Amino acid sequence: MSSTETILVLNGPNLSRLDLRERTHYGELNYPQLHKLVEDVAQELGLKVDIRQSDDEATLIGWLHEAADHSHPVIFNPAAFTHYSVAIRDAAALLRAPLIEVHLSNPLAREEFRHTSMIAGVATGTIGGFKEDSYRLALIAMKGLIEANQ
Numbered sequence: 001m002s003s004t005e006t007i008l009v010l011n012g013p014n015l016s017r018l019d020l021r022e023r024t025h026y027g028e029l030n031y032p033q034l035h036k037l038v039e040d041v042a043q044e045l046g047l048k049v050d051i052r053q054s055d056d057e058a059t060l061i062g063w064l065h066e067a068a069d070h071s072h073p074v075i076f077n078p079a080a081f082t083h084y085s086v087a088i089r090d091a092a093a094l095l096r097a098p099l100i101e102v103h104l105s106n107p108l109a110r111e112e113f114r115h116t117s118m119i120a121g122v123a124t125g126t127i128g129g130f131k132e133d134s135y136r137l138a139l140i141a142m143k144g145l146i147e148a149n150q
């Protein structure tokens with residue numbers, strides 16, 4: 001893994017509709033603005049990112065398979081799938097490079113059904129609760145992991 005390695009930044013269901021969701025949890029940015037922030041921070045840090053969003057579980061699983069096949073590091077906001085998708089956890093467990101689970105909100109401070117993460121147990125680490133800065137922090141952490149591995 002090198003710093004020229006492409007990091008897949010994967011986003012799950014309803015994240016494309018951030019402008020219509022609760023700002024107290026998710027912050028002020030809409031999805032295109034979040035996408036741009038991730039691109040800009042990655043560029044500042046000298047990282048290459050491929051940012052994707054899908055509402056579809058099978059598509060997300062396909063992208064995790066692709067990351068596993070090519071040893072891509074992954075920053076992943078599985079959104080609602082976090083809390084119940086065994087299939088997404090099983091796909092995430094196939095990854096060989098680091099996986100950082102990211103959330104805009106802090107799921108542990110919200111409804112009880114959000115307190116379970118199917119992904120956390122197979123992730124390198126989890127960052128949540130800092131709104132869009134969760135992604136910034138995830139990119140900084142990923143850079144550290146990549147450099148430590150060079």
Ligand code: DQA
Nearest residue numbers: 077079080103104105107114
């Ligand atoms: C989320 C938290 C999830 O509980 C929720 O279903 C989402 C977004 C977050 O980024 O805070 O859709 O993953």
